[in-house]
Amino acid sequence: MTDELRDYASRDASPHTVAEAAQVLAVIQRLPDAYRETLVLRLVQGLTGPEIAELTGLTADSVRVNLHRGFKLLRDAMGARA
């Protein structure tokens, strides 16, 4: 199991760090599809809004809205979780 996780996660990450990241990711995965994909590309993969628009074929305005609403939902969900 550790082997597989190490394959996916950064080699510099400790088990605790990876587990913590996975918990945030689990919150993101409960968001609506449009927000979830946009947020993962922005927060996990580190793409910018224009890059996400280019990659997904969505308009820049759509990505901007998804990011804004998705991030607000995520922050609310994280706050509720805490």
Added chain:
Amino acid sequence: MSDYLWDRSGPVDPDVEALERQLKPLAFDPHTHPLEISADSPAARAALTTAPRRAVRQLRPLRIVFGTLAAAAVLAVGLNVWHNWRLDWQPNRAWTINSGGVLAMGAPLRVGSSTATIDIARLGELAAAPGTELELTSTTRTRHRVAMTRGSINVRVWAPPGRVAVQTPAGDVVDLGCIFALSVDDAGVAHLSVRAGWVELENAFGSRAVPAGASASMSADREPQVPVYDDAREVFKTAVRALEAAPGHADADALRIVTTEARAKDALTLLLLADVDGMPAPARRDMLNALATFHAAPSADAISRILNGDRNLLWTWYATLPLPPMKNWWANWRDVFPRSFGPSR
């Protein structure tokens, strides 16, 4: 919406930045996981002829990214549960001897004619050679201590530093997340050889952290020996031991050998040897000068200041040596798996 969330321009949004930092370990790295899509496959040909190339390029990485992240999330949650379970232990619960039986609290064990392999709670294992005498003196949720009065053991532990220690007549041998071999001779002297990570030797006179690939001994009547790498030349090892055994004597031949035979890798040995109680100032100066040829001193006047008693400067120098970090015990994660107590790495 902040510009930072949109395209990382403008002032850093602390909320966004905190989430980026938390999620960073799960970022998909195409360099370690190249997308292996065969352009010759029927599916790829069909897709390329029936759909815009751009769309294919967009969707496949997305699917792989999400698949990878989902798998990572499941694995990470499972790992977290398993990791916490591994570190936990019921206080005073006996350790299991793999060939049968247990090592119970306060019940001395003398290993018979064949090697006994014993689980160290859930943190690793200990292989004790015939004739080894062990006694479990403390085992709690976070602290495990086993006394060893004689014999030889190989220990493999993957756990935060300090959780596991072997108490010998000469002092304590504290695991810092590692693999090591330890023997206690008839005189009660402990001999340590570290294979992975770091181990600390500690008694009433002081302590020494010994890195992977190095060895040191400890007796009850003096500070533990300075670590010496196992692959150093024998003349160097002998000279180091001669100097630290009788520092006031300052054997000139031994000093010459130490300062001329030392390699860059022996910097730790040189620095610690120069700090041994009773070492005469000229000998210390020669050792520190030799050290400076491999690793620059913190300042031009560092050696004279150290010789005048500035020990903080000595530890500042120590911190610049290219040694493996002590705090990343988890980096030795391979030690969680049973394997032979092989050569140093």
